[in-house]
Amino acid sequence: MEIIKGAGEWAPPAAGAANDWVEHFKVSDLSVGTYCIPAGGVDNQSPHTEDEIYVVTSGRARIVTPSDEAEVGPGAVIFVPAGEEHRFVDITEDLALLVVFGPAYGSRA
Template sequence: MSHWTPAQALDRLRAEGSEFSTLFRHGSLEVEFYKPDQVDRQQPHTRDELYVIATGNGRFVVQGRECLVHPGDVLFVPAGAEHRFYDFSEDFGTWVLFYGPQGGEAA
């Protein structure tokens, strides 16, 4: 069994000195934890992804649409889409789930 809490993921980020850490891989699924430091510098990804907000809050924009985000929210981002978190709280952190083939799954 694999089990992580946000606190465990944050401990791992601190130990690695990184803003993101890969915690689990199985088939095409890759689970990461991401905690940007003041600015979200992400570039579009090559696979579809889901974000599950774990801690904190902020704003999110993808393909020109934006929304407020809070713990428990789930966000879908298709492969190749420009997206960004901004105006997020200092304690903001999110689970990131990449899946499927390069280029994303067919609609």
């Protein structure tokens, strides 16, 4: 067992950065991290080669994919399959997301 401290907690991005990604835990089959975007910020991520689950721990935004869009806030759980374009937009409150990748982030790159 391992307690993953700090996962999903809001942290402001470094000066000059649009957002912040921190990987907290990684094994071959999955990884866990936190993705933070400040209110009014820009989500500049590209599609990933791994399946992904987001859990909104704080903040509000809208997630947009080629086939759908939805308002999200604390407690929302979002599945994004590998390779699907997706972006958080209209970020009205500092957004903190617990992110789980399967398999581990970057392992299929």
